[in-house]
Amino acid sequence: xxxxxxxxxxxxxxxxxxxxxxxxxxxxxxxxxxxxxxxxxxxxxxxxxxxxxxxxxxxxxxxxxxxxxxxxxxxxxxxxxxxxxxxxxxxxxxxxxxxxxxxxxxxxxxxxxxxxxxxxxxxxxxxxxxxxxxxxxxxxxxxxxxxxxxxxxxxxxxxxxxxxxxxxxxxxxxxxxxxxxxxxxxxxxxxxxxxxxxxxxxxxxxxxxxxxxxxxxxxxxxxxxxxxxxxxxxxxxxxxxxxxxxxxxxxxxxxxxxxxxxxxxxxxxxxxxxxxxxxxxxxxxxxxxxxxxxxxxxxxxxxxxxxxxxxxxxxxxxxxxxxxxxxxxxxxxxxxxxxxxxxxxxxxxxxxxxxxxxxxxxxxxxxxxxxxxxxxxxxxxxxxxxxxxxxxxxxxxxxxxxxxxxxxxxxxxxxxxxxxxxxxxxxxxxxxxxxxxxxxxxxxxxxxxxxxxxxxxxxxxxxxxxxxxxxxxxxxxxxxxxxxxxxxxxxxxx
Amino acid sequence: xxxxxxxxxxxxxxxxxxxxxxxxxxxxxxxxxxxxxxxxxxxxxxxxxxxxxxxxxxxxxxxxxxxxxxxxxxxxxxxxxxxxxxxxxxxxxxxxxxxxxxxxxxxxxxxxxxxxxxxxxxxxxxxxxxxxxxxxxxxxxxxxxxxxxxxxxxxxxxxxxxxxxxxxxxxxxxxxxxxxxxxxxxxxxxxxxxxxxxxxxxxxxxxxxxxxxxxxxxxxxxxxxxxxxxxxxxxxxxxxxxxxxxxxxxxxxxxxxxxxxxxxxxxxxxxxxxxxxxxxxxxxxxxxxxxxxxxxxxxxxxxxxxxxxxxxxxxxxxxxxxxxxxxxxxxxxxxxxxxxxxxxxxxxxxxxxxxxxxxxxxxxxxxxxxxxxxxxxxxxxxxxxxxxxxxxxxxxxxxxxxxxxxxxxxxxxxxxxxxxxxxxxxxxxxxxxxxxxxxxxxxxxxxxxxxxxxxxxxxxxxxxxxxxxx
Numbered sequence: 001x002x003x004x005x006x007x008x009x010x011x012x013x014x015x016x017x018x019x020x021x022x023x024x025x026x027x028x029x030x031x032x033x034x035x036x037x038x039x040x041x042x043x044x045x046x047x048x049x050x051x052x053x054x055x056x057x058x059x060x061x062x063x064x065x066x067x068x069x070x071x072x073x074x075x076x077x078x079x080x081x082x083x084x085x086x087x088x089x090x091x092x093x094x095x096x097x098x099x100x101x102x103x104x105x106x107x108x109x110x111x112x113x114x115x116x117x118x119x120x121x122x123x124x125x126x127x128x129x130x131x132x133x134x135x136x137x138x139x140x141x142x143x144x145x146x147x148x149x150x151x152x153x154x155x156x157x158x159x160x161x162x163x164x165x166x167x168x169x170x171x172x173x174x175x176x177x178x179x180x181x182x183x184x185x186x187x188x189x190x191x192x193x194x195x196x197x198x199x200x201x202x203x204x205x206x207x208x209x210x211x212x213x214x215x216x217x218x219x220x221x222x223x224x225x226x227x228x229x230x231x232x233x234x235x236x237x238x239x240x241x242x243x244x245x246x247x248x249x250x251x252x253x254x255x256x257x258x259x260x261x262x263x264x265x266x267x268x269x270x271x272x273x274x275x276x277x278x279x280x281x282x283x284x285x286x287x288x289x290x291x292x293x294x295x296x297x298x299x300x301x302x303x304x305x306x307x308x309x310x311x312x313x314x315x316x317x318x319x320x321x322x323x324x325x326x327x328x329x330x331x332x333x334x335x336x337x338x339x340x341x342x343x344x345x346x347x348x349x350x351x352x353x354x355x356x357x358x359x360x361x362x363x364x365x366x367x368x369x370x371x372x373x374x375x376x377x378x379x380x381x382x383x384x385x386x387x388x389x390x391x392x393x394x395x396x397x398x399x400x401x402x403x404x405x406x407x408x409x410x411x412x413x414x415x416x417x418x419x420x421x422x423x424x425x426x427x428x429x430x431x432x433x434x435x436x437x438x439x440x441x442x443x444x445x446x447x448x449x450x451x452x453x454x455x456x457x458x459x460x461x462x463x464x465x466x467x468x469x470x471x472x473x474x475x476x477x478x479x480x481x482x483x484x485x486x487x488x489x490x491x492x493x494x
Numbered sequence: 495x496x497x498x499x500x501x502x503x504x505x506x507x508x509x510x511x512x513x514x515x516x517x518x519x520x521x522x523x524x525x526x527x528x529x530x531x532x533x534x535x536x537x538x539x540x541x542x543x544x545x546x547x548x549x550x551x552x553x554x555x556x557x558x559x560x561x562x563x564x565x566x567x568x569x570x571x572x573x574x575x576x577x578x579x580x581x582x583x584x585x586x587x588x589x590x591x592x593x594x595x596x597x598x599x600x601x602x603x604x605x606x607x608x609x610x611x612x613x614x615x616x617x618x619x620x621x622x623x624x625x626x627x628x629x630x631x632x633x634x635x636x637x638x639x640x641x642x643x644x645x646x647x648x649x650x651x652x653x654x655x656x657x658x659x660x661x662x663x664x665x666x667x668x669x670x671x672x673x674x675x676x677x678x679x680x681x682x683x684x685x686x687x688x689x690x691x692x693x694x695x696x697x698x699x700x701x702x703x704x705x706x707x708x709x710x711x712x713x714x715x716x717x718x719x720x721x722x723x724x725x726x727x728x729x730x731x732x733x734x735x736x737x738x739x740x741x742x743x744x745x746x747x748x749x750x751x752x753x754x755x756x757x758x759x760x761x762x763x764x765x766x767x768x769x770x771x772x773x774x775x776x777x778x779x780x781x782x783x784x785x786x787x788x789x790x791x792x793x794x795x796x797x798x799x800x801x802x803x804x805x806x807x808x809x810x811x812x813x814x815x816x817x818x819x820x821x822x823x824x825x826x827x828x829x830x831x832x833x834x835x836x837x838x839x840x841x842x843x844x845x846x847x848x849x850x851x852x853x854x855x856x857x858x859x860x861x862x863x864x865x866x867x868x869x870x871x872x873x874x875x876x877x878x879x880x881x882x883x884x885x886x887x888x889x890x891x892x893x894x895x896x897x898x899x900x901x902x903x904x905x906x907x908x909x910x911x912x913x914x915x916x917x918x919x920x921x922x923x924x925x926x927x928x929x930x931x932x933x934x935x936x937x938x939x940x941x942x943x944x945x946x947x948x949x950x951x952x953x954x955x956x957x958x959x960x961x962x963x964x
Contacts, residue, residue: 145869145874159915182901
């Protein structure tokens, strides 16, 4: 596959701007003391960034294969590391997702964060910089720096503003991801010594020897599997989710997990195609185990956040299943699922945050019977729950359908094995929804329904759920050429 | 300005402190004076970075390499003095002029050391710096027995290391008939593969291993760190190590490329040093002891650059030492500030630091992350440079050992951050007030550590040129 860099044609370096506007916002808000000002600056910076990132979507040329809006500068010549940025049909939608979610995260923390607001907003903005950086970096050193830079604010978000077991959860999160990162670094150095450059596009499809691919794949795969997280590396996720503040959970679920699957698509498939094919059966089995196992675990959860956290494991199982089916439908479904999971699960975590602010409990039991007192809330929650178990007409249906289409095309047994997962999802989500809406014995105390701020940050996600569910074609057109090229390049190895 | 400006200025400052120490009466202004003088010293070292030449019949060489290291030494000295506001709590006020005098003299010795290219001038410079430090180790208020023990240990170990080093130098002289390093280099070519040549070189390096606290000459470090005053420890933990690395680079580059046995010795020492430092570091409760073991581990890391025996390795080791200076000073700043009455700081004392002093907690976090080698800090780039240099020189196993070690060390560095961020402060622990000078220092360390992690290019260019000058 011949990859070309289409340099940025816009009057301003769009990717650098989108990466660094949040960082400047973060530095700016350090100068102010008043809480209101700090929140305003954080919201302003994230909204401005969303606005500035729009040309990525509007001016994106789907006919181009390879990276667009590219920027290239010398950065660290003695190591051969460059400041190289660029996006393609895989990374662009993920950047848009990040840019969309960041202002929502600021909004949802408006009242929920009661102390050290400045530091909190600082962390949120740093996270946005690092996350967008990861998706747009085309140089391994740059990629790795962004990848790790994300870890520190996320750790602080859990460790400072987390729940009662934050000490345990934050350290577990950190150590798990860092072990993965060390392996990632080893793989990067191995590639550097082989290629003599840290450039990512130059490392793709080079025809390395199988032995080399085998080891590099293993290093990559463990690093990314921890991040996704795939079974059996998932145990850090529920702990981290439960203890993290709402905005932290949203970032974690909606963006951070995607980095694992993004890594699989970009690096494992592109750099180690033969090893990826070799290991595909194992990855498929692990994905299916994750889907089924996490589904059963969800059925028994009493804590809303834990339930959604485990459902993430199942959803991400569909993504990895799609990736390792090596079909266009599978890839498309996987990418769709990545975005959908970002929207839906993000929204569900926001919903939990909203109710937690009112009742200070995340237990399903304490929050049941809301149908009467908070009808608007239940309407939103219902929509997102339906979306989560892939009800036709919602976004997840499209993604899961594509994935299953792809999987059935190559292996009927694997497809059949994944089906119960979809049924389980309906069971646990409906169980949650039922118990939140109705209550046995006694009425729920009167609670205030959604206020305008809360509606404002749920509405864009609700629109996305229905829009993608009913008209997936636009999104599909953006990603199709990139994925088509990827599958063409992989065909040799199948 | 002459080539000798940094040395001369440091010597003059030494004389100033000496004269002050002769007078009786209040000497509170000495602290301020020391800060001003060391800052001027830093500027002068910076201004004379491009000087070149050879002096004293080729025994003293001024080149970019030596000048870069002199700048680092001057920077280290200034930063140590700059954090000294709380030092009177620790060092008897009456001894303050002597305290500053000997630290300055020690730095003068190190500056001469990095320019020495003759075994004799090298030995004199090294001893000048060692003896100054021997004197200041026991200068600590109210810890009679502990610091005397520390001082005695340091003197004994130091004397033995010097003796062994002299022994090695004797061999070098016997083998080559010269004390000039360049002649020694030529003479060594013929005998480099013989056990005698290897022994001579390794024994000569012992004096520097001692300063760097590299295995097996690390025994002194934990006790000295624990026993001597915070400022002395800060100094010992940073500045002499920079000087030692400079000379290790100069000497190691003497070894011809084919001296496999010599490199193998260094590989083993490096691997043992980092493994031992990190494993023992895991169980330390006293912050200064922990930093001592961390120092032993870092001595092992920096050896990767030395034993690569390449210009690239040299530049990486220099870069790492520059970053090491900053991140260690950052952590010691936290120790100095947290220790109210000069007592040692335990990990438990960090609990809830982010509530008591957010800026301090952040300085601690950045320094600790940098020591652990996590981007975007300078520690990461430094390690990346060291690892690739060693890798290119073919030391795959050692790089793997170093990587595993990085992962192990992470645990105790992270523990510091964890205590200060996710543990709640105990009952009545009140806030920690920072003076504006301390605030500036905190910001300085944070910015510099992150700067070295994001823009290594310009500095690396200088360091590469410097190691070409070797």
